[in-house]
Amino acid sequence: MRDDADWFTLLWTEDGPVLLDQRLLPGEETYLTLHSVEEMARAIEDLVIRGAPAIACAAALGIALAARRSEATDVAGVVADIERACERLAVTRPTAVNLFWAIERMRSCMRRAVPTATAESLRQTIVDEALRVLEEDVVTNRTLGRAGVDIVPQGARILTHCNAGALATAGHGTALGVVRSAVEAGRAVRVLADETRPFLQGSRLTAWELARDGIPVSVLTDSMAGHLMSRGEVDLVLVGADRVAANGDVANKIGTYPLAVLAREHGIPFYVAAPLSTVDLSTPDGAAIPIEERRSEEVTELAGTRLAPLGVEAWHPAFDVTPARLVTGIITERGIARAPYAESLAALCAEASAS
Amino acid sequence: MRDDADWFTLLWTEDGPVLLDQRLLPGEETYLTLHSVEEMARAIEDLVIRGAPAIACAAALGIALAARRSEATDVAGVVADIERACERLAVTRPTAVNLFWAIERMRSCMRRAVPTATAESLRQTIVDEALRVLEEDVVTNRTLGRAGVDIVPQGARILTHCNAGALATAGHGTALGVVRSAVEAGRAVRVLADETRPFLQGSRLTAWELARDGIPVSVLTDSMAGHLMSRGEVDLVLVGADRVAANGDVANKIGTYPLAVLAREHGIPFYVAAPLSTVDLSTPDGAAIPIEERRSEEVTELAGTRLAPLGVEAWHPAFDVTPARLVTGIITERGIARAPYAESLAALCAEASAS
Numbered sequence: 001m002r003d004d005a006d007w008f009t010l011l012w013t014e015d016g017p018v019l020l021d022q023r024l025l026p027g028e029e030t031y032l033t034l035h036s037v038e039e040m041a042r043a044i045e046d047l048v049i050r051g052a053p054a055i056a057c058a059a060a061l062g063i064a065l066a067a068r069r070s071e072a073t074d075v076a077g078v079v080a081d082i083e084r085a086c087e088r089l090a091v092t093r094p095t096a097v098n099l100f101w102a103i104e105r106m107r108s109c110m111r112r113a114v115p116t117a118t119a120e121s122l123r124q125t126i127v128d129e130a131l132r133v134l135e136e137d138v139v140t141n142r143t144l145g146r147a148g149v150d151i152v153p154q155g156a157r158i159l160t161h162c163n164a165g166a167l168a169t170a171g172h173g174t175a176l177g178v179v180r181s182a183v184e185a186g187r188a189v190r191v192l193a194d195e196t197r198p199f200l201q202g203s204r205l206t207a208w209e210l211a212r213d214g215i216p217v218s219v220l221t222d223s224m225a226g227h228l229m230s231r232g233e234v235d236l237v238l239v240g241a242d243r244v245a246a247n248g249d250v251a252n253k254i255g256t257y258p259l260a261v262l263a264r265e266h267g268i269p270f271y272v273a274a275p276l277s278t279v280d281l282s283t284p285d286g287a288a289i290p291i292e293e294r295r296s297e298e299v300t301e302l303a304g305t306r307l308a309p310l311g312v313e314a315w316h317p318a319f320d321v322t323p324a325r326l327v328t329g330i331i332t333e334r335g336i337a338r339a340p341y342a343e344s345l346a347a348l349c350a351e352a353s354a355s
Numbered sequence: 356m357r358d359d360a361d362w363f364t365l366l367w368t369e370d371g372p373v374l375l376d377q378r379l380l381p382g383e384e385t386y387l388t389l390h391s392v393e394e395m396a397r398a399i400e401d402l403v404i405r406g407a408p409a410i411a412c413a414a415a416l417g418i419a420l421a422a423r424r425s426e427a428t429d430v431a432g433v434v435a436d437i438e439r440a441c442e443r444l445a446v447t448r449p450t451a452v453n454l455f456w457a458i459e460r461m462r463s464c465m466r467r468a469v470p471t472a473t474a475e476s477l478r479q480t481i482v483d484e485a486l487r488v489l490e491e492d493v494v495t496n497r498t499l500g501r502a503g504v505d506i507v508p509q510g511a512r513i514l515t516h517c518n519a520g521a522l523a524t525a526g527h528g529t530a531l532g533v534v535r536s537a538v539e540a541g542r543a544v545r546v547l548a549d550e551t552r553p554f555l556q557g558s559r560l561t562a563w564e565l566a567r568d569g570i571p572v573s574v575l576t577d578s579m580a581g582h583l584m585s586r587g588e589v590d591l592v593l594v595g596a597d598r599v600a601a602n603g604d605v606a607n608k609i610g611t612y613p614l615a616v617l618a619r620e621h622g623i624p625f626y627v628a629a630p631l632s633t634v635d636l637s638t639p640d641g642a643a644i645p646i647e648e649r650r651s652e653e654v655t656e657l658a659g660t661r662l663a664p665l666g667v668e669a670w671h672p673a674f675d676v677t678p679a680r681l682v683t684g685i686i687t688e689r690g691i692a693r694a695p696y697a698e699s700l701a702a703l704c705a706e707a708s709a710s
Contacts, residue, residue, distance in 0.1 A: 026664040192670075195654070195662070197552060197576040203655065203663040211664050219669040221552040221654055223577040223610025227646075227675035230612065255578025257585065258613055265616050291582075299550065299576055300558065305658050307550070308558040309381040309566050314574040315547075320582035 007212070009054055009167050010061065012131055016068075017061035019049050022167060026208040037066045037085040044092040044099075047199060051168020052242045052278055053141070056102035057134050059089045063106045064130035067123045075114060078122045082110055094290040095251055095319045096242040097280040102133060134170040140275045140333045141172035145181030148238075148331040151271055152182035152189060156235045159225060161194040162253035163205035164240025164273060174240045174273040176206065178331060183215055190216040192234065196253060197222055198299045198316070222255045229266040237263045241274040241330075248324030248341025249286030250274075254317055260326035269328040276332050276352050279345050286321035294318045362567070364409055364522050365416060367486055371423075372416035374404050377522060381563040392421045392440040399447040399454075402554060406523020407597045407633055408496070411457035412489050414444045418461045419485035422478045430469060433477045437465055449645040450606055450674045451597040452635040457488060489525040495630045495688045496527035500536030503593075503686040506626055507537035507544060511590045514580060516549040517608035518560040519595025519628060529595045529628040531561065533686060538570055545571040547589065551608060552577055553654045553671070577610045584621040592618045596629035596685075603679030603696025604641030605629075609672055615681035624683040631687050631707050634700050641676035649673050 007029060010019045017040060021030045032048060034040050040062035043049055049058045066085030070078045086103045093099060109129040113122055152158065158179060162168075165176030172180060182189055191210055196202035203219045210217040220228065228234050237259050243251040250256070250272050263270040283289055299314035300307055308314065330337040330344075334351055337344035362384060365374045372395060376385045387403060389395050395417035398404055404413045421440030425433045441458045448454060464484040468477055507513065513534060517523075520531030527535060537544055546565055551557035558574045565572040575583065583589050592614050598606040605611070605627050618625040638644055654669035655662055663669065685692040685699075689706055692699035 027661065194578075195552070195669075197550070197578060200662055203667075203669070207667045208664045211667055217667060219654060219663050219667055221577065221609070221669075223549075223552060223613065224670055224672060224675075226613035226616060227609060227672050228670065230676070254576070254582060258578065258581035258617055261581060261617055261620050262613055299574060302657060303660050305660075306382065307555055308574050309563045312558075312562040312566055312572060312574055314550075314558070314576075315579055315583065317579060317582050320579075321585070 005212070009170060010049060010057055011134070012061055012064065012127070016065055017058070019043055019058065021048050022050060022205060023048060025204050034065065036069070037062050037088055040065065041088050041092050044089070050201070051163060052096035052098040052240065053137050053169040053174065053275060054167065055093060055096050056098035056277060057137055057170045059099050059102045060106055060130040060133040062089050063103070064127040067126035070123060072119055075117050075119055075122055078119050079110060079114060082126060093292055095292045097283070098277050101277045105133065106130065137170035138172055141169050141174060141177040142181070143333040144174060144273060144275060144331055145172060145177035147333065147335050148178035148271070148273055149182050149185045151236065151269065151329065151331070152178065152187050153235060154187055156187065156189050157192060157233060158189055159192045159194070159234045159237045159259065160206060161202065161239050161256050161259055162196045163201040165206055165209045167205045167209055168240060174275065175238045176210065178238060178273050179215065180213065190218065192228065193217055193219050194222045194225065194255065195219055196255065201253070225259055226262050229262055229268060234268055237268060237270045239272055241272050241278050242319055243283065243289050244272070244274055244279045244330060244345065245283040245285045245289060246281045246342060246345060247285045248327060248330065248339065248345060249289070250322045250327060251286065251289045251291070251319045252322065254320050257320040257322045260322040264326055270326060271329050271331055272327055273331040276334065276349055279349055281346060281349055286323060289321060291320070292318040360567070364525060365404060365412055366489070367416055367419065367482070371420055372413070374398055374413065376403050377405060377560060378403055380559050389420065391424070392417050392443055395420060396443050396447050399444070405556070406518060407451035407453040407595065408492050408524040408529065408630060409522065410448065410451050411453035411632060412492055412525045414454050414457045415461055415485035415488040417444050418458070419482045422481035425478060428474055430472050430474050430477055433474050434465060434469060437481060448647055450647045453632050456632045460488065461485065492525035493527055496524050496529060496532040497536070498688040499529060499628060499630060499686055500527060500532035502688065502690050503533035503626070503628055504537050504540045506591065506624065506684065506686070507533065507542050508590060509542055511542065511544050512547060512588060513544055514547045514549070514589045514592045514614065515561060516557065516594050516611050516614055517551045518556040520561055520564045522560045522564055523595060529630065530593045531565065533593060533628050534570065535568065545573065547583065548572055548574050549577045549580065549610065550574055551610065556608070580614055581617050584617055584623060589623055592623060592625045594627055596627050596633050597674055598638065598644050599627070599629055599634045599685060599700065600638040600640045600644060601636045601697060601700060602640045603682060603685065603694065603700060604644070605677045605682060606641065606644045606646070606674045607677065609675050612675040612677045615677040619681050625681060626684050626686055627682055628686040631689065631704055634704055636701060636704055641678060644676060646675070647673040
């Protein structure tokens with residue numbers, strides 16, 4: 001997202017959090033102002049907002065809203081309202097670890113503030129912390145983007161999946177942040193956006209935000225990557241992540257794993273771009289990552305139209321796991337982690353905690 | 356398709372060919388009666404009917420229609436009308452070789468008949484030949500289906516792509532013909548149907564015809580196969596083909612090649628079911644198979660709804676090529692061809708010509 005962009009993914013206003021309704025893009029640009037934690041939880045569940053870092057930001061704003069709206073007159077009452085918000089938001093979506101990272105960060109801020117807080121100062125402290133989560137997310141993505149520039153060859157045709165862009169973050173994006181930073185550094189690129197069924201984050205969201213920024217983008221169905229790779233039409237695969245395990249296994253939008261297998265088959269680099277808040281050292285490997293199962297109807301229906309016959313059900317795992325052995329590198333705000341990931345990720349996370 | 360099925364893919368009536376409009380399934384079962392070769396050509400181009408064997412049958416019926424409707428009073432005039440029909444139908448779709456096989460078969464019949472024909476007898480000969488093409492297609496598929504039964508384990512979860520069923524043929528189907536024959540032989544199975552973007556032949560057509568026959572079927576997006584394979588949920592991949600080259604390379608609906616790569620990655624058998632009319636010994640390998648490129652809008656729009664932003668274009672190769680080295684076997688009406696395919700396919704084709 002350019003600094004002069006005329007749209008935003010989410011922000012905080014005195015009326016409450018405001019979200020761009022991603023279900024309606026690209027046809028309509030509608031912003032929703034949310035008035036309760038329950039509204040924010042449903043916005044996350046219903047994919048008004050999605051993308052691991054954006055979910056984290058949304059959760060932070062939801063907790064800020066709970067604090068701001070708390071009618072408690074004592075600190076304990078405000079704490080109770082914040083805790084209720086944390087608990088509700090924690091059961092919205094299971095896979096993206098950034099959600100839990102943000103909740104823990106907000107809780108930790110609260111715990112630090114409580115001993116010396118008044119009800120009103122605690123409310124303000126929590127709102128301020130949520131705003132910092134958003135600001136830092138943009139800074140992190142810009143740093144991550146610059147760290148990834150050198151993996152993008154001049155003239156690269158970059159295949160991406162789902163949306164790991166400004167719409168998946170508070171701004172700039174992760175995978176698309178690398179693309180934006182590469183463009184800023186003078187690289188000519190073309191993004192090949194998997195449409196990403198069933199929610200079509202690629203054709204609806206990635207195509208929309210790149211077209212807005214004037215970055216060349218073409219759409220393809222999720223089934224076309226193999227053919228394009230076999231014809232030499234793809235130079236690089238670059239995706240985001242919802243959770244990176246300690247060993248480097250990567251959970252990301254369903255359909256990512258096949259791209260990694262195909263990339264290796266064709267000798268094409270496969271990079272993941274994710275902030276360290278997506279790295280979960282407490283999850284040992286991909287098998288331990290919970291994979292969200294969503295409703296069958298999200299596959300069998302589209303925009304109110306029934307696609308499959310009535311009575312026929314669909315599978316709907318929302319994510320898959322790409323084993324670390326297929327990942328060329330994981331681009332973070334502290335540089336690119338390479339295999340062996342157990343060591344490189346632990347080192348980057350330790351460096352981040354120490355700073 | 357069961358013998359007592361209450362629907363059909365296509366048939367010949369005195370009013371002309373009648374086709375089930377596959378664009379409207381599963382929501383509507385509408386049959387179209389076609390009145391000219393041009394209407395048949397457009398029905399093929401617009402995917403009213405699709406699937407390599409069904410396209411062959413449709414072309415045969417289109418040529419029959421040209422003969423039946425010919426107002427020529429001499430044999431040369433009927434021949435000219437038939438030739439015009441052949442030329443028009445030959446430029447409808449480039450990849451499925453069955454189309455050219457059917458046109459050549461009808462031309463060959465015409466050439467044999469001409470020396471002793473009257474205008475009226477030639478018209479009747481051509482109609483009769485077209486009806487034979489349809490009848491033989493069903494017989495071929497039933498034979499092919501039985502030939503494939505033994506590759507289907509009891510309780511198999513069979514992943515298929517696109518629609519290689521009764522709707523892709525004059526009846527019974529190729530890949531789904533094997534499934535039907537396995538069910539007739541007492542095998543319990545479940546079909547996992549890739550939805551098959553962009554035209555959704557899987558969720559719309561495969562799911563519809565299997566549900567009609569009471570064969571268990573679940574739909575998945577094209578991006579889910581890798582995840583399901585990694586979780587041990589797929590026992591067998593079974594697809595049709597639009598053209599099999601002399602070396603065993605297989606052109607089939609876009610998205611087939613990734614399944615073959617993933618199947619090998621997981622040690623899952625990958626079978627192709629195709630009549631010998633799909634085997635083209637004059638095409639040496641997959642690189643020589645013309646891959647149809649279709650309109651961008653078929654990807655960026657669905658049921659009149661724009662999915663991608665206006666101005667963003669999509670790739671739309673309609674087929675891809677699976678190299679022979681990834682194919683476990685090719686099930687034909689004369690048995691299962693195995694590697695090395697150059698030898699096994701040539702032998703089966705020679706046997707068929709000799710009979």
